[in-house]
Amino acid sequence: MIRAHSAATVREVEEPRLAAGEPLMAHAAFALATHVARELRDRTGRVAGSVVLLLVGGGNNGGDALYAGTHLARRGCQVHAAVVSDRAHEAGLAAARASGVRVHELLAAPDLPGAVVDLAGRCHVWVDGLTGIGARGPLREPVAGIVAALAEERAAWSSLLAEPIVVAVDVPSGIGVDDGTVPGPVLPADVTVSMGTAKPGLLLPPAAALAGRLEVVDLGLTELADREPAACSLGRSDVAALWPVPGPEDHKYTRGVLGLVAGSRTYPGAAVLCAAGALRTGLGMVRYLGPEVPTSLVRAAHPEIVTVPGRVQAWVLGPGVDPRDAARTAELADHLDEAAGQGLPAVLDAGALTLLHDDVDLAGPTVLTPHAGELAELLTARGEHTPRRDVEAAPARHARLAAEITGGTVLLKGARTVVAAPEGPLHAQGDATGWLATAGAGDVLAGVLGALLAAYGDAIAEAVHPAASLAPLAAAAASAHGHAARLAAGLPFDADDDPAGPIGVPITASDVADALPGALSTILD
Incomplete structure (x- = not known):
């Protein structure tokens, strides 16, 4: 069974662990990098030499993407980070630069969506860390314009073999995290790597159709076992048991x-x-x-x-x-x-x-x-x-x-x-x-x-x-x-x-x- 918990429940469980210094982001970033590498190997036959774009907004999902980029750079990927927020994770940015990630601070670009799309067109995989689970309602500018432009660009690619792989961090940017709605533009994902537990919007329609394959990373949040999920999806063994x-x-x-x-x-x-x-x-x-x-x-x-x-x-x-x-x-x-x-x-x-x-x-x-x-x-x-x-x-x-x-x-x-x-x-x-x-x-x-x-x-x-x-x-x-x-x-x-x-x-x-x-x-x- 896939159990999904609300954003509020996840934050409530994570906060005391983060306050105690548990390296949840480090674990999440390593798992994210592993899934990106797996997708590259499965789709292109290689990891080293691949070109990766990190889409970095404010908050922890952008931090996860930046730290994942450090692991991918060490594995021989050429990694670019498109930073589109003035609240990007500072420690993650420093680690990314130190590992050779090419950081592009684009917030001041005259045509921000165009600049991101231009950079994205040269990359094999896009790691979507633009928004986090705290987002509510339709995306606001400038992220809304960026997401709309990227979604249009990806839809225009003519060959599935050449089409970029989109890996979402926690949730595809733009979906209703807790209710599965699609209130505005969304960047559809091939794979969503959800941290600690699935989020309801990854199971509920219409957003679930935009999440691609769901991979849940175990961060050891054992307290969630005692919390009632907001949504769940039965697997084959669950149906058999009933x-x-x-x-x-x-x-x-x-x-x-x-x-x-x-x-x-x-x-x-x-x-x-x-x-x-x-x-x-x-x-x-x-x-x-x-x-x-x-x-x-x-x-x-x-x-x-x-x-x-x-x-x-x-x-x-x-x-x-x-x-x-x-x-x-x-x-x-x-x-x-x-x-x-x-x-x-x-x-x-x-x-x-x-x-x-x-x-x-x-x-x-x-x-x-x-x-x-x-x-x-x-x-x-x-x-x-x-x-x-x-x-x-x-x-x-x-x-x-x-x-x-x-x-x-x-x-x-x-x-x-x-x-x-x-x-x-x-x-x-x-x-x-x-x-x-x-x-x-x-x-x-x-x-x-x-x-x-x-x-x-x-x-x-x-x-x-x-x-x-x-x-x-x-x-x-x-x-x-x-x-x-x-x-x-x-x-x-x-x-x-x-x-x-x-x-x-x-x-x-x-x-x-x-x-x-x-x-x-x-x-x-």
């Missing part, structure tokens, strides 16, 4: 029974796809309750489905249900009340989300699975006027707001899925591929999540597995769903894609459902 595996004494009722109310005459396929997602995860039984048209299709596609009422341990409500259908909406509301009365978990998707447009609080353990547009509609209906573009600009903030307003856990679907409960860490999963953005994929995800909750349903109802822990289960479902999409698209299981590597093939939602057993086999192996 996924129920049947034993020899299990039967269909102990493995979980999912109640499914989905589909309509207008959208009958939603019921079929949701059922497929549930069945392919390996739960005990699916009970489907719906009109004859979806019911006949579900029976034909999945003869394992039971279509009569009975005992269930979790519900999925709403995929493919038209909220304008008053009778069906009332049926969804009845099942939600039934689940709440029994303490059973429920997944509210698509048409069922409109049940929360009225000013009501959820009485039971519930996961909402909106996309950005649906979340914007829900927040607006609850008195928080929110255009879709605002949700897309700050997904984590709006997912948390919806969780606080409704009392539920919100799984906000997107290129990187965000899961927010009213309290506790945010979860962010970026395990999928862009090919997953296809009709019906959300229906499959609702089924996967419902099946996983059904396996835990009795424990949740008995408060052995409390509602507060729905967030990691929702994140695990999103991860498995994303890995299935990668498998279906013919992509490597590892989510760290190489831009020059395979792009995969188009997939349908049915392909994702079919790939779930293989994905789970790899996760559980």
Whole structure:
């Protein structure tokens, strides 16, 4: 699991260590230099003779870059430091000069962005130490202009082989460190070397897409183990630990029974796809309750489905249900009340989300699975006027707001899925591929999540597995769903894609459902 801590928490933990004289910057700089050297060797086949540019602003990240430059100079690199602040780390500057780093103090240059870009054009790697974790809001001048010019310059390079490598110190300059927003220009990184712990903006969208590969440097900040992270991302072993595996004494009722109310005459396929997602995860039984048209299709596609009422341990409500259908909406509301009365978990998707447009609080353990547009509609209906573009600009903030307003856990679907409960860490999963953005994929995800909750349903109802822990289960479902999409698209299981590597093939939602057993086999192996 990747755990990310807020800037305030990191500073609180670091301050007494720094006051005691611990050489945290020295350790950080050496690790940074090691990662830069590794990137050079992997990309160009050499370290000595490479030309490195240190982008140095004020504060400790600039200091880390300067000290890293001393190590790189000793390894035979030609190192330049573009200093664009009058508050650059003095000791770092002195050490850099003493080791042969060519320091360019550019603050007085008539065209500061142009001067930095001119210098950058001669370098193989750019080390971004322009801002630190204390930055808030959009970048201010002159750094904003420098970052915008560098980002434009890098985007204009025509060859991936010639393109400079960008290594960010702690965070790419310009991202929202704690909330993952992108409030202004950002210098996208190939690699971000985060000191001591990951920062939330490296996991949360949209900023996470600009961070490249994340490398976390262990600075021995053991106190962080006792601090709740602000955000986290499940790895394969974390998903495996959460996924129920049947034993020899299990039967269909102990493995979980999912109640499914989905589909309509207008959208009958939603019921079929949701059922497929549930069945392919390996739960005990699916009970489907719906009109004859979806019911006949579900029976034909999945003869394992039971279509009569009975005992269930979790519900999925709403995929493919038209909220304008008053009778069906009332049926969804009845099942939600039934689940709440029994303490059973429920997944509210698509048409069922409109049940929360009225000013009501959820009485039971519930996961909402909106996309950005649906979340914007829900927040607006609850008195928080929110255009879709605002949700897309700050997904984590709006997912948390919806969780606080409704009392539920919100799984906000997107290129990187965000899961927010009213309290506790945010979860962010970026395990999928862009090919997953296809009709019906959300229906499959609702089924996967419902099946996983059904396996835990009795424990949740008995408060052995409390509602507060729905967030990691929702994140695990999103991860498995994303890995299935990668498998279906013919992509490597590892989510760290190489831009020059395979792009995969188009997939349908049915392909994702079919790939779930293989994905789970790899996760559980």
